[in-house]
Amino acid sequence: MTHNSENGVRHITRPEDNIFTDLGFDDAQAAALQQESDREIALLIGMKKQVMAEIASWIKTENLKQVNAAQILQVTRPRVSDVVNQKTEKFTLDALISMASLIGKTCKLVIK
Template sequence: MTDKPKTYDDPVTRAGDNLFEALGFSAERADQLTQESDREILQLIAMKKQVMSEIADWMKEGDIKQITAAKILQVSRPRVSDVVNQKTEKFTLDALISMVGCIGKKVHLVIE
């Protein structure tokens, strides 16, 4: 016997819609939450780019090829390419910090 797929009566939040408003927040509060979320996302992307730049600089300074870097960083060669090309959406910050640890660098977190 096969299960039928579930159907939902809830509307789908479309691209461009305010997710927070769809969750029931007032329009004003939804806008505030969206702005806060956008700032946090931009901050996370900036941190990822900084760590990626450290790895790319290490490769340049040491004239290290991607295949060699992949072995040292314990990732595949295409993942190294993604780091060098700063494809931030493909990595979590903790994965990037682990890679930096593999090259002997330390990361210090400062909360202000």
């Protein structure tokens, strides 16, 4: 899909399309690259959810209100709600790890 803009024509890849095809890779290679990309994204989301679950568990175990947890985690109350509701798209992994460290949790990365 193309759109005219002030700087000329630009291409926009729709979410359901394969960006690698749009970048010029042949269909087989684009499919393989998309599959690898999807796998890496899923792993990252899984790591984020795991850290978020630990933080949410800590809040519950400590019987904290979100406003009190926010003070300890050095974020706003709505950010705590986002963690508890596992809104992974709103956080980087390092931000979540920083929050976990504030409550005495450590994270260990294992590369295989």
